[in-house]
Amino acid sequence: MARMRSIAAGGILIAAVSGGSIFGWYSSQTSASATIAAAPPPSVVVSVPLKREITDWNEFAGRFEPSASVDIRARVTGYLRSIDFQDGQIVEAGQLLFVVDQRPYQTALAQARAQRSSAQAAVELASLELRRSEQLVGSNAVSQASLDQRRQQKKDADASLELAEAAVARAQLDLDYTEIRAPIAGRVSNRRVDPGTLITDSVLLTTIVALDPIYFVFDVSERDLLSYQRGLKKGEIAPLRDKSMPVEARMQGDEDWPYRGSIDFVDNRLEAGSGTIRARATLPNPDLFITPGQFGRLRMPLTRPYEALLIPETATLRDQADRVVLTVDADNKLKATKVELGSSQGRGLRVVRGGIGPQDRIVINGLMRARAGQAVSPQAGEIEPSSTALAN
Known part of the structure; x- marks a missing residue:
């Protein structure tokens, strides 16, 4: 009997000790959860889209040739x-x-x-x-x-x-x-x-090339040619053949489009094999910086100037086949919003054709810390035309 009372007492003591451990573990876990729940929401930089007057362009590759x-x-x-x-x-x-x-x-x-x-x-x-x-x-x-x-x-x-x-x-x-x-x-x-x-008259003595102005020769696809013809019919762009179509060009390594001129020639037929038509632009070259034979790119306007919304390329995310941005609602919660993107405007900016409005706040910095549906602490920012900062 004494032995059984001893065992029972030992069991009660073990249970008490064990019960104390369980309650202590539960208390510590509850305290940790409270600490996590009390963590502040992540900070992100938000801004409304940049509103600017822009022109849609079409780019072509070609070479500079002497005039x-x-x-x-x-x-x-x-x-x-x-x-x-x-x-x-x-x-x-x-x-x-x-x-x-x-x-x-x-x-x-x-x-x-x-x-x-x-x-x-x-x-x-x-x-x-x-x-x-x-x-x-x-x-x-x-x-x-x-x-x-x-x-x-x-x-x-x-x-x-x-x-x-x-x-x-x-x-x-x-x-x-x-x-x-x-x-x-x-x-x-x-x-x-x-x-x-x-x-004699058959002996070549030397050659001379004219450098100012200089030509830029390139090929236009049949699809692009039809786009321009339709735009001309609607009165949206200038004719290609009357030397009033403005163009901008650049060479390898140029970030901007420093050379400006106009189209001065479009051939009279498309090449059957390539489905392209030859075109030529004339560009001033007063400092003789451009050398004939150099490779370059040229762009022609697809539309007349219009007002558009711009966002940084780095503010967009890919969701399968769609592109989305994270917007902040009135309750400071993130929402994934599908957007329709337009042409690139250089310096990291992209045209938005649909999905967001001029008053929507989009996340432009802090994407790596943000998730859709999450509450955040938005900090006011501003989209700069020259912004090339990566979202992080």
């Missing part, structure tokens, strides 16, 4: 005497580039001038004899046949003089052609011949 390109060749045959430019320099229209040996052509010009003087003397003699015959024919001292002969001689002398004048002009032209000058302003290539070389 003029000339192969320099000699018009006369002879030995090259001098080269009067530095390889790769900028030249002006009319600047002297090459000189062919002029001595043979100077001699030919002197000979042609002498023949012209002889022809002039023959004209003077024929004129004098004609006047005498006309005076004497009335007194029958000269026959009518002699008068007709003098008239014919005068015509022959006049024709010989014209031929001599033409020979002088041709000889002068050949002498002028011995000085080979730049037909356009631009950058000259390297010389392809050296002094002392016998050159």
